[in-house]
Amino acid sequence: xxxxxxxxxxxxxxxxxxxxxxxxxxxxxxxxxxxxxxxxxxxxxxxxxxxxxxxxxxxxxxxxxxxxxxxxxxxxxxxxxxxxxxxxxxxxxxxxxxxxxxxxxxxxxxxxxxxxxxxxxxxxxxxxxxxxxxxxxxxxxxxxxxxxxxxxxxxxxxxxxxxxxxxxxxxxxxxxxxxxxxxxxxxxxxxxxxxxxxxxxxxxxxxxxxxxxxxxxxxxxxxxxxxxxxxxxxxxxxxxxxxxxxxxxxxxxxxxxxxxxxxxxxxxxxxxxxxxxxxxxxxxxxxxxxxxxxxxxxxxxxxxxxxxxxxxxxx
Amino acid sequence: xxxxxxxxxxxxxxxxxxxxxxxxxxxxxxxxxxxxxxxxxxxxxxxxxxxxxxxxxxxxxxxxxxxxxxxxxxxxxxxxxxxxxxxxxxxxxxxxxxxxxxxxxxxxxxxxxxxxxxxxxxxxxxxxxxxxxxxxxxxxxxxxxxxxxxxxxxxxxxxxxxxxxxxxxxxxxxxxxxxxxxxxxxxxxxxxxxxxxxxxxxxxxxxxxxxxxxxxxxxxxxxxxxxxxxxxxxxxxxxxxxxxxxxxxxxxxxxxxxxxxxxxxxxxxxxxxxxxxxxxxxxxxxxxxxxxxxxxxxxxxxxxxxxxxxxxxxxxxxxxx
Amino acid sequence: xxxxxxxxxxxxxxxxxxxxxxxxxxxxxxxxxxxxxxxxxxxxxxxxxxxxxxxxxxxxxxxxxxxxxxxxxxxxxxxxxxxxxxxxxxxxxxxxxxxxxxxxxxxxxxxxxxxxxxxxxxxxxxxxxxxxxxxxxxxxxxxxxxxxxxxxxxxxxxxxxxxxxxxxxxxxxxxxxxxxxxxxxxxxxxxxxxxxxxxxxxxxxxxxxxxxxxxxxxxxxxxxxxxxxxxxxxxxxxxxxxxxxxxxxxxxxxxxxxxxxxxxxxxxxxxxxxxxxxxxxxxxxxxxxxxxxxxxxxxxxxxxxxxxxxxxxxxxxxxxxxxxxxxxxxx
Numbered sequence: 001x002x003x004x005x006x007x008x009x010x011x012x013x014x015x016x017x018x019x020x021x022x023x024x025x026x027x028x029x030x031x032x033x034x035x036x037x038x039x040x041x042x043x044x045x046x047x048x049x050x051x052x053x054x055x056x057x058x059x060x061x062x063x064x065x066x067x068x069x070x071x072x073x074x075x076x077x078x079x080x081x082x083x084x085x086x087x088x089x090x091x092x093x094x095x096x097x098x099x100x101x102x103x104x105x106x107x108x109x110x111x112x113x114x115x116x117x118x119x120x121x122x123x124x125x126x127x128x129x130x131x132x133x134x135x136x137x138x139x140x141x142x143x144x145x146x147x148x149x150x151x152x153x154x155x156x157x158x159x160x161x162x163x164x165x166x167x168x169x170x171x172x173x174x175x176x177x178x179x180x181x182x183x184x185x186x187x188x189x190x191x192x193x194x195x196x197x198x199x200x201x202x203x204x205x206x207x208x209x210x211x212x213x214x215x216x217x218x219x220x221x222x223x224x225x226x227x228x229x230x231x232x233x234x235x236x237x238x239x240x241x242x243x244x245x246x247x248x249x250x251x252x253x254x255x256x257x258x259x260x261x262x263x264x265x266x267x268x269x270x271x272x273x274x275x276x277x278x279x280x281x282x283x284x285x286x287x288x289x290x291x292x293x294x295x296x297x298x299x300x301x302x303x304x305x306x307x308x309x310x311x312x313x314x315x
Numbered sequence: 316x317x318x319x320x321x322x323x324x325x326x327x328x329x330x331x332x333x334x335x336x337x338x339x340x341x342x343x344x345x346x347x348x349x350x351x352x353x354x355x356x357x358x359x360x361x362x363x364x365x366x367x368x369x370x371x372x373x374x375x376x377x378x379x380x381x382x383x384x385x386x387x388x389x390x391x392x393x394x395x396x397x398x399x400x401x402x403x404x405x406x407x408x409x410x411x412x413x414x415x416x417x418x419x420x421x422x423x424x425x426x427x428x429x430x431x432x433x434x435x436x437x438x439x440x441x442x443x444x445x446x447x448x449x450x451x452x453x454x455x456x457x458x459x460x461x462x463x464x465x466x467x468x469x470x471x472x473x474x475x476x477x478x479x480x481x482x483x484x485x486x487x488x489x490x491x492x493x494x495x496x497x498x499x500x501x502x503x504x505x506x507x508x509x510x511x512x513x514x515x516x517x518x519x520x521x522x523x524x525x526x527x528x529x530x531x532x533x534x535x536x537x538x539x540x541x542x543x544x545x546x547x548x549x550x551x552x553x554x555x556x557x558x559x560x561x562x563x564x565x566x567x568x569x570x571x572x573x574x575x576x577x578x579x580x581x582x583x584x585x586x587x588x589x590x591x592x593x594x595x596x597x598x599x600x601x602x603x604x605x606x607x608x609x610x611x612x613x614x615x616x617x618x619x620x621x622x623x624x625x626x627x628x629x630x631x632x633x634x635x636x
Numbered sequence: 637x638x639x640x641x642x643x644x645x646x647x648x649x650x651x652x653x654x655x656x657x658x659x660x661x662x663x664x665x666x667x668x669x670x671x672x673x674x675x676x677x678x679x680x681x682x683x684x685x686x687x688x689x690x691x692x693x694x695x696x697x698x699x700x701x702x703x704x705x706x707x708x709x710x711x712x713x714x715x716x717x718x719x720x721x722x723x724x725x726x727x728x729x730x731x732x733x734x735x736x737x738x739x740x741x742x743x744x745x746x747x748x749x750x751x752x753x754x755x756x757x758x759x760x761x762x763x764x765x766x767x768x769x770x771x772x773x774x775x776x777x778x779x780x781x782x783x784x785x786x787x788x789x790x791x792x793x794x795x796x797x798x799x800x801x802x803x804x805x806x807x808x809x810x811x812x813x814x815x816x817x818x819x820x821x822x823x824x825x826x827x828x829x830x831x832x833x834x835x836x837x838x839x840x841x842x843x844x845x846x847x848x849x850x851x852x853x854x855x856x857x858x859x860x861x862x863x864x865x866x867x868x869x870x871x872x873x874x875x876x877x878x879x880x881x882x883x884x885x886x887x888x889x890x891x892x893x894x895x896x897x898x899x900x901x902x903x904x905x906x907x908x909x910x911x912x913x914x915x916x917x918x919x920x921x922x923x924x925x926x927x928x929x930x931x932x933x934x935x936x937x938x939x940x941x942x943x944x945x946x947x948x949x950x951x952x953x954x955x956x957x958x959x960x961x962x963x964x965x966x967x
Contacts, residue, residue, distance in 0.1 A: 039721045066433070066436075125574055129565065133612075133613035137612070232710065236735075236736040238733070244710040246705065249443050253440075287714065287718035287719075292677075292702075295451060301444035304439075308440075351847065456679055548839060549868060595840075596844060
C-alpha cells in the first residue's frame with residue numbers, strides 16, 4: 001500500500017490513496033502493454049485543457065456550487081478570440097488583442113453566472129444550466145454552428161512549442177494550477193471560499209461578504225474556462241461550440257477524486273493535481289489498449305460512485 | 316403557507332405566455348390552429364411531459380435525478396428485445412417497461428440517498444454507467460421488429476380524432492401523480508420533507524423510504540416513457556433519448572417546481588412542458604431559419620425560468636434572521 | 637503533507653518504471669492499421685467495422701477500428717495522439733472536422749505514420765483520401781428522382797444531418813443549384829432542417845412540415861433517419877408516397893418495411909463495409925509503396941479514378957434501394 005496510511009496523514013487524504021492505487025494499476029498495465037516513449041508526450045499535450053477545465057469546475061464546487069457551463073464558456077471564449085483574430089489579421093503584434101477578448105469573454109460569462117447566484121440567489125444548477133443554454137445559442141448564432149477557422153499560422157504552432165522539452169501549454173496549465181493553489185492555501189480568500197462552501201450562513205454571520213466570494217469564484221471559473229478554450233483553439237486550430245462537450249463527467253470525477261468535497265468546503269491543490277495526472281494517464285492508457293470508449297464512460301461513472309462510496313464508509 | 320400562491324403565480328404566468336404565443340400563432344402561422352397540429356404536439360411532447368411528471372416528484376422531495384433518460388433507454392431496449400422474441404401483448408409490454416424502470420429507479424434512490432453526495436453528481440455518474448453499459452451490450456443497433464399490436468398509430472378514436480398511446484399514458488400518469496400529491500399522505504410527506512428535511516426527519520419520517528418512493532416513481536414513469544417513445548417511433552435506437560435530461564429539468568422548473576424541494580404541481584409542470592414544445596412547434600411551422608432555433612429557445616426559457624427561480628430561491632439571509 | 641509528496645513521487649516513479657519495462661509486445665511483421673471513425677457504436681460504423689475486419693483477414697494486416705462516444709473532433713484528436721504514441725504503422729480516419737484534425741495528422745506524418753482519410757477530400761496531413769461516391773452525381777441523382785416524383789414543380793422540404801456536416805450540406809448545395817437551373821418551379825419550403833440523424837427530431841419536424849404545408853409535393857433527406865421519420869409522419873397522417881415523394885439516405889434493412897408500404901419512394905446510399913475495407917486496403921497500399929493511379933481496383937468498389945489536386949482516390953459505388961431490390965442487402 002501507499003505511504004498514505006502513516007499516522008501523520010490527515011484522514012481526508014486517504015481516499016486519494018485508494019484512488020491513486022486503482023488508477024495507477026490501470027495506467028501501469030496499459031502503459032506496459034503499449035510501451036513506447038511517445039506516451040508521456042501524448043499525455044503532456046492532452047493534460048492542459050483537461051486540467052484547466054477541472055480547475056474551473058473545482059472552485060465552484062469548493063464554494064458548495066457547480067458550474068455546468070464551463071465547456072460552453074470555454075468554446076464561446078475561443079469563438080470570440082477566433083473571430084477577433086479574423087478581424088485584426090495575421091500580425092503577431094496584434095495577437096494580444098484576440099487573447100484578451102477571449103479571456104474577457106470568460107470572465108464576463110463566468111461573472112454573469114456568479115451574479116445570478118450571489119445576488120439573485122438562484123440555485124447554481126439552474127443558473128449555470130440557463131447560462132449553458134444561452135451561451136451555446138449565442139455561440140451557434142455567431143458562427144452558424146460551424147467551426148471558425150483561418151487562424152494565423154502562429155496559433156496552431158503555439159500548441160506545438162516546447163520549453164526544455166515540455167510543451168508550453170503544459171507550463172501554462174502548471175502556472176494556472178500553482179496560482180489556484182496559492183489562492184486556496186495561502187490567501188484569506190481561499191479560507192473564505194472553503195468557509196462559504198462549508199457553512200454559508202455561519203460565514204455570513206461572521207461578517208464576510210459571501211456574495212462577493214461567490215462572484216469571484218465564478219468569475220475565476222470563467223477565466224480558467226477561457227484559458228482552456230484558448231488552449232483548445234490552438235490545439236484544434238479552430239473554434240466551435242460543442243468541442244469537448246463530453247468532458248463534463250470527467251472534470252467532475254477528477255475534482256471529486258482529487259479530494260474536493262462535492263458538498264462544498266474542502267479542496268487542496270496537490271491531491272487535485274495528482275488526480276488530474278492519474279486520470280489523464282489512465283485515459284491514455286485505455287486508448288492505447290484499444291478499449292471501447294463506451295467502456296471508459298462506464299469505468300469513469302463507476303469510479304466516481306466508488307470514490308463517493310469510499311468517502312461515505314469512512315465518515 | 317405561501318407555496319400554493321407561488322404555484323398559482325407560476326401557472327398564471329405560463330398560461331398567459333401560452334395564450335399569447337398560441338393566439339399570435341393561430342392568427343399568423345399557417346397550420347397552427349388545426350386540431351391535428353395540437354394532437355401531434357400533444358403526442359410528441361408527451362414523452363417529455365412523462366419525464367417531467369416523474370421528475371416533479373423527485374424535486375418535491377428535495378432531490379434531483381438526471382439519469383431518467385438512461386433508465387427509459389434501458390427499459391425500451393429490453394422491451395424491444397422481449398417483443399422481438401415473443402408476442403407478450405399489451406399487458407406484458409407495460410409490465411416489462413414499468414418493472415425495469417421501477418427497479419433502476421429504486422437503485423438510484425438507494426445509491427443517491429446512501430452516498431449523501433449532491434444527487435446531480437451521483438446521477439451524472441449513474442447516467443454514464445447505464446448509458447455506457449447499454450451502448451456496450453446493444454452496440455447501438457437499432458431495433459424495429461415489433462409485433463402487429465404494437466404498430467397501430469391510434470389505440471382508439473374519439474369523435475374521429477385518433478387517441479394515441481402517448482396521450483393515454485400521459486393522461487393516466489398526470490391523474491395518478493396529481494392524486495398522489497393531493498390526496499395521499501405521501502404528497503404531504505413529500506412537501507414536508509422537501510420543505511424542511513431536518514424537521515421532517517425529526518418528526519419520525521424515514522428519509523430513505525421517502526427517497527425510494529420518489530426515485531422509484533420517477534423510474535417507473537421513465538420506463539413507461541421509454542415504452543411510449545418506442546411505440547411513437549416504431550424503433551428503438553439505444554441512447555437516442557439520452558441528452559434530453561437538462562431540457563426536462565428546465566421545463567419542470569419552469570412549471571414552478573424548485574430544486575430546494577417542497578414545491579410544484581402537476582398542472583404547472585404540464586404547462587411548462589407545453590410552453591417549451593409550443594416554441595419549437597411555432598418556430599418550425601412559421602419557417603424561421605433553423606439557425607435561430609437554439610438561441611431563441613434558450614433565451615425564452617432563461618427569461619421565463621429566471622424570475623421563477625428567483626422567487627423560489629433559498630431565502631436571503633436577512634429573511635432568515 | 638510529506639506523505640502526500642511521497643505518494644506523488646512514488647506514483648511518478650511507478651509510471652517511469654512502467655515505460656522502461658514496456659517493450660513492444662507484439663511481433664512487428666504485420667503492419668498495424670488503426671481506423672478512427674466519427675463515432676463508435678452506431679449501425680453505420682458497426683457495418684463499417686465488418687469491412688475493416690474483413691480487410692484485416694484478407695490482406696493479412698493488424699487492422700482495428702476505434703472511435704469516440706460522441707461525434708466530437710476533440711475526442712478524435714485525443715485518440716489519434718494516443719495512436720501516435722503507440723507507433724502504429726497507419727492511421728485511417730473519417731474526420732469529424734477536417735480543420736481540427738490537420739495539426740495532429742501532420743504530427744502523425746512527422747512521426748513516420750501513414751495517414752489516409754475517408755470523406756475528407758484535400759485533407760491536410762493525409763497522403764490519400766478515399767471517396768466511395770461522386771458527390772455531384774450522387775446529389776444530382778437524388779434530386780432528379782425528386783423532380784421525377786413531383787413532376788418538376790411544387791414545394792418540397794429539405795433535411796440534412798446537421799448544419800455542420802460538410803458532406804450533407806455540399807449535396808444540398810449541389811442539388812439546389814441543379815433544381816434552380818433545371819426545375820425552377822420546384823422550391824424548398826424553408827432553409828434546410830438539421831434533423832436527419834435523429835429519428836425523434838425528423839419525425840416531429842416532418843409532422844409539423846406536413847401540417848404547415850398541405851400542398852407539399854416532396855421530401856429529400858440526407859442523414860439516414862430523415863426518410864424514416866418522414867415515412868412515419870406520412871403513415872400517421874394516412875398518406876403515402878403517391879401524395880408526397882420521399883427520397884434520401886437510408887439503411888436498407890431499416891427502410892425495407894417503409895419502401896414496401898409505399899412510405900419511402902427510393903433510398904440512396906453506399907455500403908459502409910465497402911468503405912471500411914477500401915480504407916484499410918488503401919492504407920496498406922501506401923505502406924507498401926504501391927502506386928495509386930486511375931484504374932486501381934478494390935473489391936466491392938470497382939475501379940477508381942485519381943484526382944491528383946486533392947489526392948483523392950474516387951470510386952462510384954452508389955446503391956439505390958427500391959421496394960423490389962431492398963431485400964438483397966444485408967445492412
